[in-house]
Amino acid sequence: MNLATDPKRKVAAAEPGHNHPRNSGIAFNEEAVLGPTVNLSAVERRTASLPARRSVKKEYQAAWLVKAIQCIDLTTLAGDDTPARVHRLCAKAKSPLRADLVEALGLADDAPKVGAVCVYPTMVKPAVEALTGSGIPVASVATGFPAGLMPLDLRLEEIRRAVADGAGEIDIVITRAHVLGQDWTALYDEIAAMRAACGPAHLKAILATGDLKTLRNVYRASMTAMMAGADFIKTSTGKEDVNATLPVSLVMVRAIRDYLQETGFKIGFKPAGGLRTAKDAMNWQILMKEELGREWLEPDLFRIGASSLLGDIERQIEHFVTGRYAALNRHAMA
Numbered sequence: 001m002n003l004a005t006d007p008k009r010k011v012a013a014a015e016p017g018h019n020h021p022r023n024s025g026i027a028f029n030e031e032a033v034l035g036p037t038v039n040l041s042a043v044e045r046r047t048a049s050l051p052a053r054r055s056v057k058k059e060y061q062a063a064w065l066v067k068a069i070q071c072i073d074l075t076t077l078a079g080d081d082t083p084a085r086v087h088r089l090c091a092k093a094k095s096p097l098r099a100d101l102v103e104a105l106g107l108a109d110d111a112p113k114v115g116a117v118c119v120y121p122t123m124v125k126p127a128v129e130a131l132t133g134s135g136i137p138v139a140s141v142a143t144g145f146p147a148g149l150m151p152l153d154l155r156l157e158e159i160r161r162a163v164a165d166g167a168g169e170i171d172i173v174i175t176r177a178h179v180l181g182q183d184w185t186a187l188y189d190e191i192a193a194m195r196a197a198c199g200p201a202h203l204k205a206i207l208a209t210g211d212l213k214t215l216r217n218v219y220r221a222s223m224t225a226m227m228a229g230a231d232f233i234k235t236s237t238g239k240e241d242v243n244a245t246l247p248v249s250l251v252m253v254r255a256i257r258d259y260l261q262e263t264g265f266k267i268g269f270k271p272a273g274g275l276r277t278a279k280d281a282m283n284w285q286i287l288m289k290e291e292l293g294r295e296w297l298e299p300d301l302f303r304i305g306a307s308s309l310l311g312d313i314e315r316q317i318e319h320f321v322t323g324r325y326a327a328l329n330r331h332a333m334a
C-alpha cells in the first residue's frame, strides 16, 4: 500500500510561515487505519526511558525552555473567562518572559512570544483585538468543546463563526462514539467536513485520548484525523479525567511518522492538559526530537496546550540567569 499514489491527493505549496505544504488529506484508507497493532508494554518501556535517558543541562536547558515558550498555546478555557482576562493573557502571550530575563539571555532583539492564544469562540474577538500586529494567532476551540455532542450543522457553524471573527486555528473535538463504535468512516467524514468549514484556518483535531479506552483506538483515530485533513493532532481537551500522557503521545507521533512516510505530509502534534512544569515541557520536546526530528521542535509542527505552564518555565529560566529561585509570590499566576 502506498498512500502517496492516492489519486485524490492534492499537493499544495508551503504556506507563509511554514516550511512544508499543508495537509490536504487523502481518501479514507481502511488498511492504514486498521492494520497496525500497538504493543502496550513496548510503548511503556519506550516512554519510561525518555525522561531518564537524556538530561539537557545549563545553557542548553535555557535554550530548550525558550523554544518551549515559543510552542505554548497559552490557554484559558474556563466558564468565568471575560474579555479582560483574555486581554491580560494576550499581554502575557506577547511578553511571556520578564524583560530582564530576555535581556540576560541576549534575546532583546528577538524576544520570544508564544505559539498561539487558545480561547472559547466568544473570546476570539477580544483576543484578536489584543494581539493585532503581534503575529500571534488566535486558536479557538469549537464543535461543542469539550464533549462535542451537538448537531453537526451547529458544530460546523461554530467553526465558521470563529474563523469569521479572526481565529487562525480551530481546535475541534471529535465524536468519541465514532471511535468507541469503530465507525472510522463516520469519524473521517465528520473531520473532513470540519476541515472544509475551517477554510484557511488550521484544524487541530483533539482526540480526547482519555476517553478512547485503548492505544489501538488512539492510533486509529490519529490516522483517520490525518487522512481527513487535520493539520495537527492534539491529545486532550484538558477536561478528561486523564489528559496528555507520554504513552498516548508516543502512539500519536508514531502515527504522524507513518502518515508522513506514506503521504509526504508533515502533521503537527499538540499535547494538552495537565502540563504544568518545565520538566513536562522538556519530556515532550525530547519525545518529539527523538521520534520525529528537530523540525518538530518548532511551533509550526509542535504546540503545548497549557493554562499554567509558563510560570514554571519562567522560574527555571530565572534560576539559570540568577542562580536562584524567586519566591513564589514574585511570580505571575498564569
Ligand SMILES: O=C[C@H](O)COP(=O)(O)O
Binding pocket: 075, 077, 118, 236, 237, 238, 239, 272, 273, 274, 275, 305, 306, 307, 308
Ligand atoms: O488545550 C489546552 C488545555 O485545555 C489546557 O489544559 P490545562 O488547563 O490542564 O493546562
